[in-house]
Amino acid sequence: MVCIKLLEQDSKFWNSLGWQPETGILNMPVNLKKEYDDDAESVITDQRYQYIQKLIETTVKKPAAKMSVSDGIDSIVTNRILGIPIFVLVMWGVYYVSVTTLGTLVTDWTNDTFVAAVRDGPEAETAGASY
Structure with missing residues (x-):
């Protein structure tokens, strides 16, 4: 000292x-x-x-590091060979769900309820009563 x-x-x-x-x-x-x-x-x-x-x-002796679930997924998704095919598959899945199944339901609901309510709203009732 x-x-x-x-x-x-x-x-x-x-x-x-x-x-x-x-x-x-x-x-x-x-x-x-x-x-x-x-x-x-x-x-x-x-x-x-x-x-x-x-x-x-x-x-200090540290135990061997275990790979977490997130690390395991990351190692697969960011793989040099598998990364791009997995990305394309995920994008196709998102497109398929948004255009065919869920997307169709949301579009139909919007056209049937929301657009119809705006088109046939309170203004249409008052306009029809004046004639």
Whole structure:
């Protein structure tokens, strides 16, 4: 901890110990900057994260990742070979449903009820009564 505070050139640390910085110690951050091409604080932070990463790699054991249902579907639908035929099949299905089955029902309902109601609305009744 003391060495890290010396490298960081922490003035509060120096004052709390009552130390006067020595020339050799003050040159250490400059040498680090030349060697790592970064300031001392960044080098220290990077080294801390590298140490933490090594600890995690050696101690934490993750179970083998299972493929979710969504990942399984994605791997099939986005397949290089099967992707385009599946897309064409889905588009044909959407077209077939919209034009033949469900589309016909909605179109017939719209023509029979909505258009008829607009055409034969309240204006037609008042227009017929005036003659």
